[in-house]
Amino acid sequence: MNIAVIKFLGTNCEEDVCRSIRLAGGNPQIVWFTERDLSKFDGAVIPGGFSYGDYLRAGAIGARTPVIEGLRNMVEMGKPVLGICNGAQIGLEAGFSKGALTNNINWRFICKWVYLRVENNKTPFTRGYKKGEVIRMPIAHGEGRFYIDEDGLQEMYKKKMIVFKYCNEDGEITEDANPNGSIDNIAGVCNEKGNCVLLMPHPERASEKILGSTDGLLMFKSMLQSIQ
Numbered sequence: 001m002n003i004a005v006i007k008f009l010g011t012n013c014e015e016d017v018c019r020s021i022r023l024a025g026g027n028p029q030i031v032w033f034t035e036r037d038l039s040k041f042d043g044a045v046i047p048g049g050f051s052y053g054d055y056l057r058a059g060a061i062g063a064r065t066p067v068i069e070g071l072r073n074m075v076e077m078g079k080p081v082l083g084i085c086n087g088a089q090i091g092l093e094a095g096f097s098k099g100a101l102t103n104n105i106n107w108r109f110i111c112k113w114v115y116l117r118v119e120n121n122k123t124p125f126t127r128g129y130k131k132g133e134v135i136r137m138p139i140a141h142g143e144g145r146f147y148i149d150e151d152g153l154q155e156m157y158k159k160k161m162i163v164f165k166y167c168n169e170d171g172e173i174t175e176d177a178n179p180n181g182s183i184d185n186i187a188g189v190c191n192e193k194g195n196c197v198l199l200m201p202h203p204e205r206a207s208e209k210i211l212g213s214t215d216g217l218l219m220f221k222s223m224l225q226s227i228q
């Protein structure tokens, strides 16, 4: 299974993502933002980093580069596309799902381990988890606060577009467990079809025991299984 790992100027998580894809049994290939045609790939991951120095808004410039055309085609064809952290910011700026990511409520860059509750396990990336399962992985971002207006939020719930929420160890959705002030503790969302998932936490940093968690590896394994 050939997975495109998209690299922009300032991406810094591409090697980690490639390693996780390999560990999961896939064949990753780094593709630059200048490439328009992704038709030979079975899926894509947009890794994290600081594309274009987060100028303007994190992800805003990346979302206006040629590779977005290829990614949009993939999303429309129903191929699995995952955006992690800066990748999620780029994906939302490109309109692959609804809502926006803005500055953390405390205006600080936050780097810590968090718990997530799986709200939707029907996507190609979450089919390996149980609904309501609590998983653990790190976040590292300055602009990770998810926001959408009330009507948009209700629509997202109705269409099952909320994939992950920040929770405590027991799976409770509390204010304390919300690291960045995201509305309703939302940590990850998807498009209506579910084939494009955009999340702020880093599954590739939770893909090996030595890193402290293997909960993230299942996201890549699930992706590859959905392609078979």
Ligand SMILES: NC(=O)CC[C@H](N)C(=O)O
Pocket: 047, 048, 049, 050, 051, 054, 058, 084, 085, 086, 087, 109, 140, 141, 142, 143, 144
């Ligand atoms: N780890 C990342 O991808 C960082 C995301 C983005 N540059 C931010 O700080 O919000």
